[in-house]
Structure formats: C-alpha cells, structure tokens
Amino acid sequence: MKKGLFFIILLVLPFFVDAQCTYKEKYELNAMSSYIDYNYDYDEERGLFTLTLTNIDEKLEIRYENLVLNPENGKVVFENIEPGSRLSINVYSTVENECYDEHLRVLYVSIPYFNRFYNSILCDGHETLDICNARFLDYPISNETFILLLNNHEFTLNKEEEKPNDVENVKWYDRIIRVVNDYYLGAIISTVSTILSVSIYSVVYRKVKHKL
Numbered sequence: 001m002k003k004g005l006f007f008i009i010l011l012v013l014p015f016f017v018d019a020q021c022t023y024k025e026k027y028e029l030n031a032m033s034s035y036i037d038y039n040y041d042y043d044e045e046r047g048l049f050t051l052t053l054t055n056i057d058e059k060l061e062i063r064y065e066n067l068v069l070n071p072e073n074g075k076v077v078f079e080n081i082e083p084g085s086r087l088s089i090n091v092y093s094t095v096e097n098e099c100y101d102e103h104l105r106v107l108y109v110s111i112p113y114f115n116r117f118y119n120s121i122l123c124d125g126h127e128t129l130d131i132c133n134a135r136f137l138d139y140p141i142s143n144e145t146f147i148l149l150l151n152n153h154e155f156t157l158n159k160e161e162e163k164p165n166d167v168e169n170v171k172w173y174d175r176i177i178r179v180v181n182d183y184y185l186g187a188i189i190s191t192v193s194t195i196l197s198v199s200i201y202s203v204v205y206r207k208v209k210h211k212l
Contacts (some may be wrong), residue, residue, distance in 0.1 A: 021099040032057040033091045033104040040081075042114055042136070049111050051078040051087070059097045060104070063090040070094070084140065085111040112136035117146050126153050 035055045042049050053062060056071035063069070064087065069076045078087070087109040093102040115137045117123065123132035131141060131149055 021102070025097060025099045026102065029059065029093050029097070029099055029102060030104055032060055036060075036091060036105070036107060038107070038109055040111065044114070046080075047083070047114070048079075049081040049083065049085075051081055051109060051111070052076070053078075053089070053107070059094055061092050061094045063092055064088075081111050083111060083113045087111070110138070112138055113140045115141065117141065122146075122150065126150055129153055 035057075036053055037055050038051060038053050040049045040051045053071075053076040054074060056062065056074050056076060058071065061068055061070050062076045064078070081087075087107075089107040089109065090103065091105040091107060093099045093104060113136065115131065115134055117131055118133075118135045120132065123129070126132050129149065130137065131146060
C-alpha cells in the first residue's frame with residue numbers, strides 16, 4: 001500500500017513543481033501575442049456584428065469575461081455583438097508552455113455603428129462627407145443629425161461658389177473703382193469739403209466787409 005501511494009506521488013509531483021519560465025520564452029510569447037489581429041462582419045438583417053480574432057498561436061489562449069477560448073486554426077470568433085460595444089480581451093499563455101498563465105496583452109476592440117445613410121440618394125453632391133462615404137461610423141447618427149450635417153455642408157458649398165474663382169476675371173474698371181474707394185475716396189471727400197468751406201467763408205466775408 002505504501003509503495004502504491006509513493007508511486008502515485010511520484011506521478012503527480014511534477015505538476016506541482018514550477019517549470020522554469022525563461023526570459024526567452026516570455027519574449028517569444030509576447031511576440032506571438034503582438035501578431036494577433038481582428039476583423040468584423042455586419043449582418044444587416046439582425047443588426048449584429050461578428051468579431052474574429054486571427055493569427056493566434058496554439059500556445060496562447062483568449063480570456064473574455066468568464067470565458068476561456070482556445071484558437072481553432074488560429075482563430076477565435078465572437079458572435080452577436082451589439083453595435084457600439086467596447087471589448088477588452090485578454091491574451092494569456094496556455095499550459096502547453098513553461099510560462100503558463102502569463103498575462104501577455106489586452107486587446108481593446110471598439111465595434112462601430114452601421115451607417116444606414118451610406119450611399120444614400122440624399123448624399124448626391126455630398127460624397128466627401130463621412131456620413132455619406134463610410135459604411136461604419138464611430139458614433140450613432142439620427143435623421144435629424146444627418147439632415148443638419150447635409151445642410152451645413154450645402155451652406156459651405158454655396159459660400160465657396162460665391163467667391164471669385166480668378167482675380168483675372170475682374171474687369172479693369174472694377175479694379176479702378178475698388179482702388180478709388182479703398183484709398184482715395186476719403187481724401188477726395190475731405191478736399192471737396194475744404195474747398196466748399198473756404199468758398200462759403202469768402203462769400204460771407206465779402207458781404208460783411210461791404211455791408212451787403
């Protein structure tokens with residue numbers, strides 16, 4: 001009985017002995033975790049996203065909330081994600097290597113909002129706006145906000161059209177009138193006023209002098 005118990009202890013003991021986690025092993029695991037990437041797909045019928053993590057090595061595992069997920073063909077898939085969700089996904093090392101349970105990285109993923117105004121007929125002439133050329137946005141957009149942004153853009157376009165496109169298109173006499181108005185009109189008015197004042201004073205002076 002004692003020999004059997006001793007044999008069992010010898011089998012179990014290695015699992016309780018800390019393996020040597022070297023700096024090289026940690027470096028390799030961190031390098032593996034840095035290659036993890038993601039992409040998402042949108043289901044317009046359900047209004048939900050599917051998030052797929054890619055490039056996950058078998059020595060790594062994904063932990064999200066209370067879930068521990070191992071990659072299949074280098075991928076981990078999250079389904080039925082609401083638009084606008086913010087996910088914090090942790091990457092750990094697995095029991096398959098000497099650095100078990102090593103926290104390697106936090107992957108922050110922001111799920112966007114679907115832009116239902118994308119390529120809308122209302123966007124004709126406003127193709128440069130994000131609300132018209134982007135299928136997904138970082139913010140939700142209401143009908144009121146969409147119309148307000150279109151109106152503001154239309155106002156900006158109209159103001160730009162009012163500006164002269166080419167200085168050469170201004171006629172020569174318009175330039176002269178503009179220069180006169182800007183630089184000489186004040187001097188001319190002042191000179192005329194002075195002449196009139198002197199003339200009036202001379203007439204009054206003569207009448208007084210000759211008692212007319």
